[in-house]
Amino acid sequence: MKTDVEAYLKSAGFRFGTSPARLDRLFHKSLNKEGKALFELYSESAQSGISDIQDVFQIPQSAKQAALLLSQDVNRSVASMEWICSVLKDQSPGTAIDIGCGAGFSLDYFSKRFTRFFFEGLESQTNLASIASELTGFNIWNMNYLHKLPEKTYDYIICEFGWNSSDINDAPPPHQLRVIDEYQICAGCTGAAENSFHKMLESWTSIMSDIGKIIVTGRLRHIGDTIAFLNAANSCGLQSSNELNNFIYWSRSKEFERTPALVLVKGETKTESEIVETAVKLYKRAKHKNRGLPAD
Secondary structure (H helix, E strand, O other): OOOOHHHHHHOOOOOOOOHHHHHHHHHHOOOOHHHHHHHHHHHHHHHHHOHHHHHHHHHOOOHHHHHHHHHHHHHHHHHHHHHHHHHOOOOOOOOEEOOOOOHHHHHHHEEEEEEEEEEEEEEEHHHHHHHHHHOOOOOOOOOOOOOOOOOOOOOOEEEEEEOOOOHOOOOOOOOOOEEOOOOOEHHHHHHHHHHHHHHHHHHHHOOOEEEEEEEEOOOOHHHHHHHHHHHHHHHOEEEEEEOOOHHHHHHHEEEEEEEEEEEEEOOOOHHHHHHHHHHHHHHHHHOOOOOOOOOO
16 A cells, blocks of 8 residues: 555545634534534533543544544644554564554554554444444454453554543642653652553553564653653563654644654563653653754
8 A cells, every 4th residue: 555644544534734613513514413412512511621532532423424523633643653654664464453443544544554464453432443343344342441352462552542641640739849850740640640551551461462562652741651651561561662762743723742652562670760761862862853842
């Protein structure tokens, strides 16, 4: 498959350069009467600050509707999909599962580009799992990976924004601030986040083959989260593959955003200072790219 990520997403119904308000109108228009009512209720809750993003993900019933909804983050999707492809292209073919695969667009693209890999998906939202199954023709496990997993192993565990920021705990105030190199973190929040990430990574590791890799992009909000994630990985017998680690960058509403993109492999346990050093080197490398992004 020679089609690039952006061209694929356009062909799948994603909209580029469209304002959030117009995307909302297009999504609303695509829904049936029941879907419109649910989206209106969600929008009212969002304006009041009491909405849960998972509520809106339950609304799409077709790939077209899912593409319109997910177009809100289309630039992020391009960045994360391109990075995952840059990792997979140098890997030996094997079995792969896309954790939190949503409506299956990334899974569909990866499978067409890397035809010698065997792909499956896992998605907790029943409607999205159904869309992904129809779109890809693959087996999509309709499960929440924190509670249930396939009884098999995979060579590649792929997770592209497969969790929400609300899934990661913070510590209650007062915050225990400390400075690491040039970065300030809250030790309490980092510890709380580590506990959340440990549950996630322990789950993924249980279905990972002995030669497996975890390829992950996600909501690591700052260096404290990244240290927490790497510490949790360390406690699960996983280490980051430094030569493959990177940052992905994208624009949204005229602002630049970024997040680490990491590859984890099974390896020997490291000390806390070694984990911190890995995170600091990653952030400094990103800073030197001079993307005009704010420092953490």
